[in-house]
Amino acid sequence: MVLKKLFSKTEEKFFHSNTLQNNERHLGDYIFHNVTRLFAFFVLGLMLVMFLELFIESLPSINKFGLSFITSSEWNPVKDKYGALPFIFGTVYSSILALMIALPLSIGVAVFLTEVAPTWLEQPVSILVELLAAIPSIVYGLFGIFVLAPFLKNVVEPFLQTHFGFLPFFKGSFYGFGMLSAALILSIMILPIITSISRDVMKAIPDSLREGAYALGATKWETIKIVLISSRSGVLGATLLGFGRAIGETMAVTMVIGNRPEISLSLFDAGHTMASVLANEFTEATSSLYVSSLMEIGLLFFLITIIINSIARLIVNNVTKKYGKIA
Amino acid sequence: MKKTTFFSLFILIGTMLVLSACSDKPSKPKTLKLNGAGATFPYVIYSKWFDVYHKKTGIEFNYQSIGSGGGVRQVIAGTVDFGASDAPMKDSELKQVKDKLGKEIIHIPTVMGAVVVAYNLKSVGNGLKLTPGILSDIYLGKIKKWNNSKIKSVNKDKKLPNEKITVVHRSDGSGTTNIFTDYLTKVSSNWKEKVGVGKSVDWPVGLGGKGNEGVAGLVKQLDGTIGYVELAYAVQNKLNYAILQNKAGYFVKASFNSVSAAAEGSLATLPYDLRVSITNADGKDSYPISGFTWLLVYNKMENKQKKEALVNFLNWALTKGETYAEGLYYAPLPEKVIELSKKKIALIK
């Protein structure tokens, strides 16, 4: 109310002083428009500056290692040799694992919210799911260190090894900290974004489609299948956005992944991601080549997220055009 | 309806303001603030020193333990007033400081510490013995199980479980790692060849933990682990740590006496700039993985107030401060080193 009054006061002032010349008015428009444009360009400039700075800082490493930087898996500060492959692998592997866990669940929840749940339940459940997205990364990390990792080490990992130890994914010794815990934490963190976009897409599917299916004698599942098929591009976009988020996640992963540059399929082994190596080593690196190599990891990291997010956005935007605003 | 939302916003902002106003009392006008960053090895005693010194003089030394590598890096970048490291700076690093900032770095030893090999084995408990050979083999990944015959041969009285050894090391650049790998390099040619010495190295096996506290945390949490941490962290966390065989062949437990013994053994060869390694020292009482830790200060400081505060603090630390050392499981410096350090402090301008 207070604010409203304030606004009406200022409005009054301007209504009374409304004896401006036409050209003055245009001048005002001109200035205002350009000021807003300036701010919008700030974003453009920001991205450019970020890219350029990372690029310049990583030049020594680019010159020294060239392409071998992304194909070599040796990360050895003593010999001043750097290869980013373990980090790229760790980033992609942990994110794919996270997706494999999160995707079916997210679709399940989205189906639950749009097709199964009674209306009164829909709102509270989706609020709770979105609350998962609101919890800061650092809290997930704390939970990972003190609750999830010990639980995995004492219960889950021994079980997996005794029953599925023949698979390459469950070989080696287990510590609780490692790929598995990172993937689990990541999957919880990306669930909300995949769920909410998928839900919105499914909601946007016209009811006539469902009614038509039922009228033809389809069961609930068969109807859901039709909804799923028609919303597949939206779900794909949502998946990619979730993937992008998983790749960019830093703190929680750093706290549970074990921080070891190793390429191993085993979920029990410790790993390292591009984000976690930056968090661990960026303030520490002393030799200039070391720093530059970390900068190059930052640059690659930046580029990868840009590419994935761009593709995801393009898909989601296309879907938005079809069904109206989604996310 | 509108009213309630705005109202709740105002309340929120209000409480934030009130909260910040409430807690405004610790702030004093114009306190002198110095920023430092670096080693985690001496963090316990530094935080004690800075706390005591703050209460005494009101001067704030904000010290962040980001690792020795970080300390050296920030000193080179000039983003801190002083750094701290458990590994002396290399010549190339000193040259970088000179090129970038036109200053020189003075190494001031503050305390000595021992890096202990902590382990977590419920069935063994205290008193595990290790030889240099066993230790390097474990960290090279050659000895994989606790009931390995080599470990058995020096621990005949212990029941060693048929359990895998989980090796823990530091994931960040660290002076503790430098001391530890310096030691392994001296005792194992295999290690020297494959890994070498450094603040961060390419580890053949193991899990990484960030900081002394990170490694201690992992060892504390997981059974069957072994990890190297600074003595104070092992004691604070009630971790068991191994009795190591020294150069003379005696099994020695880490204590400030055995660390001082290691320093005594190296006094004769102390270089003028005080950058020296005392691992694998001579003498039958010497604990083999001992080291100095240094504060890295510039020889020139623009801010005279800060310079004076730092000089006074350093002199205080080397006299009064040293008395806190033993209570916090650091070995105090030998008299001769303190003398040399004070001469160095006088060089700060």
Added chain:
Amino acid sequence: MEEYNSTKYKWRIRKSNIAVMFAVLSALLVLIPLFLILFYTVQQGISSINWDFFTQMPKPVGETGGGMANALVGSAILVLLGSALGIPVGVMSGIYLSEESDSFLPKSIRFLVEVLNGTPSIVIGIVAYITFVVPMKSFSALSGGIALGIIMIPLITRTTEEMVRLVPSTVREASFGLGIPKWKTTLHVILPAAMKGMLTGIILSIARAAGETAPLLFTALGNRFWSTNLDQPIASITVFIYDYAKAPFDDWNRQAWAASLVLIVFVTTLNVIFKIISRKRK
């Protein structure tokens, strides 16, 4: 009738039931981690929450008790600094985007905003370190605030654009009809009308910034002392949690949980406010 009782039909029904079961189960399964996290945070953290926790300074290692007054105020300062950058840039560019037709330039800026939204915060932290910390020769609250501000921009831009677009064109036309210039219409008619929606974006972005850790590691660093100086390192709740979680001291771990509890309560409150406002809008 026979056909409805055929095994094929039964199988279809069973399959359908399984699918529905899966959906219900996944909804339940997803809520488990949420409750676990909330449960543990409250259980572990509540015992350390007292008046001292909010008003005292951290104690050195080995002394129990102490609080995180400096971190609370530090976080508030950092978020305020972030808002000082993020809100104007976000709102202004949002207005620009909403008023432009769909030509190439605004389209690409809109796209860049989305991309910025997906940029990992640690990369933003590194850039802030290169740009501000190294030349200024000091870790500082300012550099941390700027990093947070950059993180806040995309959310604010997007909601502002959406909300301004939602204001009915009749309002705009009425204002033009009275002879009011476009910029005044925007500032004094459109913006107040879109205000509540924009607030939700700002609230959400504040919640996000308050929970960020990664960009602060290289910029605001941390501070064990009281500091409100913008050119000095400053403490923050999130870095406080990170430091205290790694520490092997039980008392510090407990304080990390307590700080998490404070952070969660703060962030959830902002989110609930957001939900209330945005629901009323609909």
